[in-house]
Amino acid sequence: MSGPIHQHHRTAASEPPLIQGLLVGVALTFLTLFLFVPLVAVFYEALRKGMGVYLAAITDPYALSAIRLTLLSAVCAVPLNMLFGVAAAWAITKFEFRGKSLLITLIDLPFAVSPVIAGLIYVLLFGAHGWLGPALTQHDIKIIFAVPGIVLATVFVTVPFIARELIPLMQAQGTEEEEAALVLGASGWTTFWRITLPNIKWGLLYGVVLCTARAMGEFGAVSVVSGHIRGLTNTLPLHIEILYNEYQFAAAFACASLLTLLALAILGIKTFIERYTFSQRRPPAGGDTP
Amino acid sequence: MSIDIRGLYKRFGNFTALDHIDLKIPAGQLVALLGPSGCGKTTLLRIIAGLETADQGSIWFDGQETGSRHVRERRVGFVFQHYALFQHMTVFENIAFGLRVRPRKQRPSETQIRAKVHELLALIQLEWLAERYPSQLSGGQRQRIALARALAVEPQVLLLDEPFGALDTKVRKELRRWLRRLHDEIHVTSVFVTHDQEEALEVSDQIVVMNHGRIEQIGTPEAVYDTPATPFVYQFLGNINLFHGRAHSGWVRLGGLRVQAPEYQDAQHAPAMAYVRPHDIDLLREPEDSDSTLPATVNRIAILGSLVRLELRQTSDGEIAEVEMTRERFAADPLQIGDLVFVKPRHLRVFLQEEAATEASVPMHWHGDGGGI
Numbered sequence: 001m002s003g004p005i006h007q008h009h010r011t012a013a014s015e016p017p018l019i020q021g022l023l024v025g026v027a028l029t030f031l032t033l034f035l036f037v038p039l040v041a042v043f044y045e046a047l048r049k050g051m052g053v054y055l056a057a058i059t060d061p062y063a064l065s066a067i068r069l070t071l072l073s074a075v076c077a078v079p080l081n082m083l084f085g086v087a088a089a090w091a092i093t094k095f096e097f098r099g100k101s102l103l104i105t106l107i108d109l110p111f112a113v114s115p116v117i118a119g120l121i122y123v124l125l126f127g128a129h130g131w132l133g134p135a136l137t138q139h140d141i142k143i144i145f146a147v148p149g150i151v152l153a154t155v156f157v158t159v160p161f162i163a164r165e166l167i168p169l170m171q172a173q174g175t176e177e178e179e180a181a182l183v184l185g186a187s188g189w190t191t192f193w194r195i196t197l198p199n200i201k202w203g204l205l206y207g208v209v210l211c212t213a214r215a216m217g218e219f220g221a222v223s224v225v226s227g228h229i230r231g232l233t234n235t236l237p238l239h240i241e242i243l244y245n246e247y248q249f250a251a252a253f254a255c256a257s258l259l260t261l262l263a264l265a266i267l268g269i270k271t272f273i274e275r276y277t278f279s280q281r282r283p284p285a286g287g288d289t290p
Numbered sequence: 291m292s293i294d295i296r297g298l299y300k301r302f303g304n305f306t307a308l309d310h311i312d313l314k315i316p317a318g319q320l321v322a323l324l325g326p327s328g329c330g331k332t333t334l335l336r337i338i339a340g341l342e343t344a345d346q347g348s349i350w351f352d353g354q355e356t357g358s359r360h361v362r363e364r365r366v367g368f369v370f371q372h373y374a375l376f377q378h379m380t381v382f383e384n385i386a387f388g389l390r391v392r393p394r395k396q397r398p399s400e401t402q403i404r405a406k407v408h409e410l411l412a413l414i415q416l417e418w419l420a421e422r423y424p425s426q427l428s429g430g431q432r433q434r435i436a437l438a439r440a441l442a443v444e445p446q447v448l449l450l451d452e453p454f455g456a457l458d459t460k461v462r463k464e465l466r467r468w469l470r471r472l473h474d475e476i477h478v479t480s481v482f483v484t485h486d487q488e489e490a491l492e493v494s495d496q497i498v499v500m501n502h503g504r505i506e507q508i509g510t511p512e513a514v515y516d517t518p519a520t521p522f523v524y525q526f527l528g529n530i531n532l533f534h535g536r537a538h539s540g541w542v543r544l545g546g547l548r549v550q551a552p553e554y555q556d557a558q559h560a561p562a563m564a565y566v567r568p569h570d571i572d573l574l575r576e577p578e579d580s581d582s583t584l585p586a587t588v589n590r591i592a593i594l595g596s597l598v599r600l601e602l603r604q605t606s607d608g609e610i611a612e613v614e615m616t617r618e619r620f621a622a623d624p625l626q627i628g629d630l631v632f633v634k635p636r637h638l639r640v641f642l643q644e645e646a647a648t649e650a651s652v653p654m655h656w657h658g659d660g661g662g663i
Contacts, residue, residue: 176374179341180436182361183368184388184443194391198378 042260045253057243057251058258065231066239067258069150073222073235074215077154081211085162086204090196092163093170094178107163110156118156119224122149145227150235153221158211165207166200173199206273213266217259291352291446291479292317293338298347300333300503307333308344309503315496317352318477320470322490325500326526331483332451334500338481339449340364351446364447367440367478371452373432375424381435382420385410388443410438413472430461437469441476450482454489466493487527491515499523521641524565531571531611533638537562542640545606548581551640561643568599568614570637573625583632586611588625593617600625602633 015023047054057063088107092100110118124130126143136143143149177199181191197204219237226233228242236259243252293315300308307330315321323331336342338349340361349356356364376384383390385407389398398406411417414434424432433453440448453469454462470493473480484490490497491511499506499514499522507519518524535544537557542549544564554560577583589610590601598620600613611633625631 176370176372177376180368180370180374180376180439181387181391183339183341183366184391184439185362186387186391187362190391194387195376 039260042253042256045249046257048253049250053250054254054257057248057254060251062230062234063236063239063251063255066234066236066255069147069234070216070236072147073151073154073218074212076151077158077215078208078211080155081158081162082204082208084159085166085207085211086200088163089166089170089200092167094175104167107160110159115153115157115218115220116224119153119221122152122156122221122225126152144225145229145233147233149225150222150233153225154215154218157218157221158214161211161214162204162207165203165210169200169203170196202273202276206270209266209269209273213263216262293447293479293481294350294353295334295338296348296350298334298337298344298349300330300337300342300344306503308337311347311503311505313498313505313508315479315481317479319495320473320480320482320493321496321498322494323481323483323498323500324487324490324526325485325506327485329500330503331485331500335449335451335481335483338447339366339368341368365443365445367437367443367445367448369433369436369440369448369450369453371455373424373429373436373456375432375436375439377424380421380423381411381416381427382407384424384435385439385442387439406442410442413441413475414438428461429457430465433457433465434468437472441478445478448478448480450480452483452485454486455484462489469493491527499526501526518565518639521563521565524639524641529568529612529614531566531568533564533566533609535562535564536560537640537642545584545604546581547584547635549635549638549640554640554642557642562640563643564635564638564640566635566638568612570635571611571613572634572636573600573613573615574632574634575623577632578634583634586631586633588627588629588631591625591627602631604633605630 014020046057058067088103091097092104123144125132126136126149127133128137128144130144141148143152177195178191181195182188186194217237218235219241222235223238223241226235226238228234228238230239230242234242236255240252240255240259243249243255293313295311295313295315298308298311300306309330311330311334323334325331333342337344340356340359344357351364376387379387386403389403389406392398407420408417411420414437416431416434416438419427419431419435424435427435433456437450437453450469454465457465466489469482482494491514494511496508497511497514498508501522507514507523509517509519514523515527518527524530533544533547535542535547537551537554537560539557540550540552540555542551542554542562542564544562549564551557551562554562574583577585585605586602587605588600589603592599592601596617597614598617600615602611602613603609604611613633
């Protein structure tokens, strides 16, 4: 491709400068109003009453307990979904089997179902008056209004993230490299660790990042199964809601700023991964690039 | 290592990929599986490798049944059309992979691995690329690396699936000559799949022509090209002209042409087809006798490097025929578009209609320009 000859070289698909400016302007205004202003507001409100109040809010025992529970549910949900996501993507992309499309649909189910419904299903299953309730009470197992329920709800809503990230990637990569490894004498296990995993690692990491973000920020499903017991079954988003309802705005925003910082960190990691994978993107298989 | 394939049968759903294949491949030969796409050649190769399992039949390496052996225990080298190099490994590590994944007891030492990889890199003349990644190489280089990687495990059999299919014409020609030289050096029994008849004719010791999951003919390149066993082989290997007519008591009448066909002594007015290669036709300015030439007019003249290809329209039925001749011969008596000429086939092969209809599923007047799909 030759470089532009004129200063204002235009391809057929590019718009005149006025339209371009207008489109960029609309997009920027929208983003400023709906994303940037609230972002600033969160930190402004959190710090309005001074650093002391801010620190007190986030070191409050209930807040710390909420943070711990949020981290715990993420630590449980993410590895489980990693395992499931890789296994499901592997099965879907490398094998032909009955019920494959059903499996794909099931993976998408948490996207389609409202999180509140998801929470409600668990209440109906494991709650005191639920299907499995009496059996659970008999063995003194508590799921609803307890930590296991929160973990279950979190796992449910985050199921699609890793699998959905890996399926298209693994589909595009095909099975030739794995076949080559097998012919060369590698065992299935070696093939997975030395060939498949290195090929999907960036996609997997990307899925993990999104999954983590969702696991920590989940509100609806967790809210239904949690029971809002302070210090016991409150996650960070639930804790924020309680503080807000009690008119403790500074404390609510202080905790909210933690989740916001988390979101910003995840956004940063995500951008880094995208840039990295973009620069690593392989040339087309048949290419004769020198 | 010889390969003996017995009664191989494979279906995919309703599609019969291989229909009872019997094939013996002698040790040390370079054999081409040639056929159009979907003829089962790649499936056959993958079953030999163990990447696919047959529904029926067996495969024997040097008299030993291999069906029960897992792909990783068959000691085959497999070269993929799109190379399948490990993208995240250097060229060196790609070639060393087969040695590194051996069970600890059989694994060579690091120095042995280094020596082996460098020996192979020298063999493919790409020693200077050892530390590069596959994405930094050209297609031709990648395919040579893939070959070195396959050879690293000292395979008993080398299998190549359209090894040059993804390369451009010039690289493809270089690489196939190189493969032939390499094979003459290392003499490992090799089977390669191709849809390119020119490639098969140039490189292989034996050609196995396949169509619809069946073997049409097995033979040396010369035999397959000069004496095709079926109409399909005739059509698939090289260009052809097709004449329709009738066979009767050892003679075949094709429009105004009458030729002897002693093999059809018993035929009684049987519909017949005759195949003539474009370079097996003489063009005369004057008719010879009434029934050994066909009148036609020159429709088009194309100069293709050292060859001249003429498109003729037969006066009798308007059918098109193609004729090829050397530049010298054309220059000796240059024809013009619109000239009247008399077509005289030098070499002509007649098939009766029934056998042609069942065997040749691609009833084309004119087929195969060397490229395929």
